[in-house]
Amino acid sequence: xxxxxxxxxxxxxxxxxxxxxxxxxxxxxxxxxxxxxxxxxxxxxxxxxxxxxxxxxxxxxxxxxxxxxxxxxxxxxxxxxxxxxxxxxxxxxxxxxxxxxxxxxxxxxxxxxxxxxxxxxxxxxxxxxxxxxxxxxxxxxxxxxxxxxxxxxxxxxxxxxxxxxxxxxxxxxxxxxxxxxxxxxxxxxxxxxxxxxxxxxxxxxxxxxxxxxxxxxxxxxxxxxxxxxxxxxxxxxxxxxxxxxxxxxxxxxxxxxxxxxxxxxxxxxxxxxxxxxxxxxxxxxxxxxxxxxxxxxxxxxxxxxxxxxxxxxxxxxxxxxxxxxxxxxxxxxxxxxxxxxxxxxxxxxxxxxxxxxxxxxxxxxxxxxxxxxx
Numbered sequence: 001x002x003x004x005x006x007x008x009x010x011x012x013x014x015x016x017x018x019x020x021x022x023x024x025x026x027x028x029x030x031x032x033x034x035x036x037x038x039x040x041x042x043x044x045x046x047x048x049x050x051x052x053x054x055x056x057x058x059x060x061x062x063x064x065x066x067x068x069x070x071x072x073x074x075x076x077x078x079x080x081x082x083x084x085x086x087x088x089x090x091x092x093x094x095x096x097x098x099x100x101x102x103x104x105x106x107x108x109x110x111x112x113x114x115x116x117x118x119x120x121x122x123x124x125x126x127x128x129x130x131x132x133x134x135x136x137x138x139x140x141x142x143x144x145x146x147x148x149x150x151x152x153x154x155x156x157x158x159x160x161x162x163x164x165x166x167x168x169x170x171x172x173x174x175x176x177x178x179x180x181x182x183x184x185x186x187x188x189x190x191x192x193x194x195x196x197x198x199x200x201x202x203x204x205x206x207x208x209x210x211x212x213x214x215x216x217x218x219x220x221x222x223x224x225x226x227x228x229x230x231x232x233x234x235x236x237x238x239x240x241x242x243x244x245x246x247x248x249x250x251x252x253x254x255x256x257x258x259x260x261x262x263x264x265x266x267x268x269x270x271x272x273x274x275x276x277x278x279x280x281x282x283x284x285x286x287x288x289x290x291x292x293x294x295x296x297x298x299x300x301x302x303x304x305x306x307x308x309x310x311x312x313x314x315x316x317x318x319x320x321x322x323x324x325x326x327x328x329x330x331x332x333x334x335x336x337x338x339x340x341x342x343x344x345x346x347x348x349x350x351x352x353x354x355x356x357x358x359x360x361x362x363x364x365x366x367x368x369x370x371x372x373x374x
Contacts, residue, residue: 056130
């Protein structure tokens with residue numbers, strides 16, 4: 001065989017071999033078609049999320065050296081993959097859900113969801129999420145260019161945002177050399193991979209950071225003077241919102257057992273050192289008091305159920321899963337001198353003085369130590 005003919009045949013064979021590979025390497029055109037937000041936070045508004053997504057995808061394309069192209073909204077051509085995004089609230093966290101859908105038949109979809117705790121997206125977090133979006137878009141685009149050999153996959157509408165599942169979850173994964181994975185949250189605020197407290201993104205990406213002040217349920221023991229938790233007692237607080245806590249304090253006081261529901265307002269939300277304002281009512285269940293008169297004779301007084309309105313200010317300091325709290329305030333008795341002599345006689349001066357010293361009201365103070373359960 002002549003050398004020229006051999007070279008021609010070899011070139012044709014090489015071209016035939018590389019042709020399928022080159023078709024798989026075609027750039028994927030994808031477009032961000034819709035962004036919505038159910039969260040009332042400037043850092044997670046629809047416009048902010050759209051801008052962060054575009055920035056993240058642009059950086060991810062450059063970092064990967066990809067030829068894929070994110071089309072402008074005004075682009076007249078047809079995209080290969082459409083991407084939609086939606087921000088929602090899931091308990092105390094935020095969830096950003098991306099859904100990718102091919103435009104060619106059969107329609108293929110992929111859902112990626114990311115949970116995080118801070119109401120904003122950092123540049124690094126946007127890039128990390130965009131890398132997953134880019135990778136999945138290129139997979140879907142490449143698959144849509146192939147001739148289907150089986151029944152098409154189940155179609156789903158582009159706006160069908162499904163909850164995070166193990167199969168379709170887009171939670172960021174840290175993969176170890178052994179192949180195991182650990183799902184973590186995406187970095188969510190600040191820049192250069194740091195959150196609002198200046199921590200490295202890897203530290204900020206834990207599933208729940210007690211050290212950052214995050215809490216849902218607090219259990220604590222307290223010591224105090226004239227406080228809603230008594231001389232000694234306990235507190236239970238459920239954080240209904242990052243800025244709103246429902247607290248029940250109770251314990252033993254000079255006017256008997258005491259229990260009081262409180263409402264706490266945290267103006268700074270869930271931060272490591274979080275000041276608060278509180279208001280509530282303490283119910284003192286009473287008991288008895290006595291004084292000695294006439295050479296050792298005791299006179300007993302019955303202390304009645306007495307409600308006391310309380311207001312105060314304080315601060316909660318997060319120490320990992322533990323916390324310390326302190327408060328000062330004032331109590332206003334809603335029933336004055338709510339007691340009577342057991343023998344039905346007149347109230348004498350000594351007994352009245354003893355009772356007056358035990359009534360709940362006036363200046364109050366307490367300090368609490370406890371644990372954030374979750």
